[in-house]
Amino acid sequence: MSDRKEFRDLATPAAAREAIGSLDLAPESETVPLAEARGRVLAERVDAAIDVPGFDRASMDGYAVRARDTFGADEADPAELDLVGAVHAGAAPEVTVAPGTCAEVSTGAVMPEGADAVVMVERTDELDGEGEAGDGDRPDRIAFRTAVAPGDHVMSAGADIAAGARALGPGTRLTPREIGLLSALGVDEVPVEGKPRVGIVSTGDELVRPGESLDPSRGEIYDVNSTTIAAGVEEAGGESVLYPHAGDDYDEMERLLRRAADECDLVLSSGSTSASAVDVIYRVIEERGELLLHGVAVKPGKPMLVGRLDRRGDESGSAATSAYIGLPGYPVSALTIFRTFVAPAIREAAGRPEPATATVEGRMGLGERYGEGRMRLMPVGLLDLADGDLPLVYPVDKGSGATTSLVEADGVVAVDPDTEYLDRGERVTVRLFSPEVRPPSLLGVGEDDPALNRLLDRLENPRYLPVGSREGLRRLRDGVPDVAVVAGPTDREVESVELGGWTREWGLVVPAGNPADVTGLESVVDRDLRFVNRPTDSGLRRSFDDALDALADERSTSRSELIEAVAGYELTVRAFESPVRKVIAGDADVGVGLRETAKRLDCEFVSLGEQSVVVRAAPDRAERDAVTELAGALDDPADLIDGLAGYSRNSRNDP
Incomplete structure (x- = not known):
């Protein structure tokens, strides 16, 4: 009998938020040194225990005076006062300003007794005993060319904040x-409010910590979720704790989940939440705690768990529970569900508001x-066209398992379950x-x-999506990107502005020493060699197909017959290095690739021709600053291609 857990009744997003809201994530408040308080949230009101400043303070360099001694003074008829001394910041005054006298003061100095104002030094002149301008020695008298009122250029004690006044309230986030x-x-x-302590457990026999050796033949992959979710926890105001896989x-x-529950306010796991016979985590929650929901009507992220885990109790015998949320295993799904449902709960527990x-x-850049009858959390990118309009929004959805979506997307658009189509230009x-x-x-x-x-x-700060030449032209036609990079021949005419480019040599890549003695395309067609190709959107694939067409014409046959003879023609890999790496790994005898890649990875190369690579701009974007900057770099691409084997300038760059 199968122990498969079925998703029969998916919770609504609102029900999921309600379930998470019922969990107690908030830790007790704590007291921390001020030097460690940046970014924390005050748990209590702080009142001023002292006046700030704690004394009447000169707010600029000049002379402390009795304001009434300057009344009527101006440029034509300055007031003259005897100088009785000086007061500097950090020193107690040793002089008293009596009627008819003044004292030199520096910014921040304590006002001497008797003085009630400061005249800035720029509105004074130093005089000697004869009433003439001084010669640089300490003056006897000072001439004041302006009048001041009591309190001018003086910060009174408590003027900044007075003792007993409310300084900061609870809930204040502490910035510099x-x-x-x-x-x-x-x-x-x-x-300060305590940071929710969040334990993170990634599950799955296939996971390996970054930095450790990886065995792809066993299906091993690096653990993306632990560090990604930990960073999200810290950003939301929590304290992340990583546990072993x-x-x-x-x-x-x-054992791991109960250990994390004993030590943390919230336990997050990723993986092992889908309806699979090998997934056991929901059983742990049901038997060692309480499962509140299993499955949410969202895409991606349907297999989410919410519940509580029993703690094993302290020395007094009391036991409580720790909150538990299970995230999907795919990185995009895990981060999307975390951002949408979990991060707000952590922020609330930490006392931090939504940014x-x-x-x-x-506005949608395309339809x-x-x-599917459930909410879709659609990963999207943004492009600010700087024309006063709203940013352009375009989908970035490679599937839940594609980690590059984490950096190629800027956020998500929540698409209502009843929405069947988002129109181009629609506000989101x-x-x-x-x-x-x-x-x-x-x-x-x-x-x-x-x-x-x-x-x-x-x-x-550019962003580039390597979707292939054919798909790139399609997207340029649809008006989403600024530029498209096209390699090789194309069968699609798209209105665009050619900015420049280069030429590259392409052909067949074989292992070092060319053990199969590959001499050209005929070797791939006529011999039982394992071949690895590029996808149909790739310019390399198009050039390879054109070469097959030429060989078919030469032999008076069809390309389809030649394709049938190529073992692995339909085996495609995404990036320009991927076929070469397949050859190096021994998974293929020959692959389509570039001379530069073969050289860099120490493989042999059999040339089949050259390809032009052209950068094309959307006509209405050609004058954007970033596009003109790119065009300038393409005017002379010599340093771009310097040292790249098989690369040369194309005809557009020739003088």
Whole structure:
């Protein structure tokens, strides 16, 4: 009998938030040194225990006077007063300002007894005993060319904040400004809201910690979720605690989860939450705590768990529970569910408000069809066109398992379950992954290429989606990106502005020493060699297909017959290096690739021709600053292609 857990009744997003809201995540408040308080939230009101400043203080360099002694003074008829001494910041006054006298003061100095105002030094002249301008020695008298009123240029004791006054209230987040005020009050430690302690457990026998050796033949992958979710916890105001991986074994899972529950306010796990026979985590929650819900009507992220885990009790015998939330295993799903449901709960427990810039309004750059009967949390990117309109919003959805979506997307758009289609230009609300998200200066799509990587390094904050030449042109036609990079021949005419480019040599890549003695395309067609190809959107794939067409014409046959003879023609890999790495790993005898890649990875290369690589801009974006900057770099691409094997300038760059 199967122990598979079925998702029969999916909770609504509102029900999921209600279930999470019922969990107790809030820790007790604590007192921390002021030096460690930045970013924390005050748990109690702080009142001023002293006056700030604690004395009447000169607010500029000049002379302390009795204001009435300056009445009527001006440029034509200055008032003259005897100088009786000086007071500097940090020193107690040793002089008294009597009628007809003054004292030199520096900014921050204690006002001497008898003085009630300061005249700035720029409105005075030093005089000697004869009433003439002084010669640089200490003057006897000072001439004042302006009158002042009592209190001018003086900060009275308590003028900043008076003893007993409310300084900061509970719930205040401590930034450098608040820490400065507390320092002025002499506070060296403050009561703050506790940080929710969040234990993170990634589950799955296939996971390996980053930095450890990986065995792809066993299906091992690096653990993305532990560090990603830990960073999200810290950003939301919690304290993350990473635990060892848990395999798909009940006893191991129970041991780790209960340990985390004993030590943390909230336990987050990722993986082992889907309806699979090997998934055991829901059983641990049901048997060692309380399962509040299993499954939420959202995409991605349906297999979410919410519940409580029993703690094993302290020395007094009392036991409580720790909150528990199970996230999906795929990184995009895990982060999306965390941002949408979990981070707000952590912020609330830590006393931190939702960031003011957590959402932005934008307009869809193209239409998007949808209709699955559950809320879709659609990853999207933003492009600020700087024309006064709302940012352009475009979908970035490679699937829940694609980690690159984490950096290629800026946030999510929540699509209502009843929405079947989002129109191009439709206004949408984007919930940002972080308030620090900054839209790219330039959005490019198309072919991947070593010289292009160098070009992008020269731009400030670009974003490039390597979707292939064919798909890049389609997206350029649809009006989403600024530029598309196209390699090789194309069968699609798209209105665009050619900015420049280069030429690269392409062909067949074989292991070092060419053990199969591959001499050309005929070797791939006529011999039983394992081949690895590029996807149909790739410019390399198009050039390879054109070469097959030419060979078919030469042999008076069809391309389809030649394709049938190529073992692995349909085996495709995404990036320009991927076929070469398949060859190096021994998974293929020959692959399509670039001379530069073969050289860099110490493989042999059999040339089949050259390809032009052209950067094309959308006509209405050609004058954008980032696009003109890119065009300038392409005027002379010599340094872009310097040292790249098989690369040369194309005809557009020739003088």
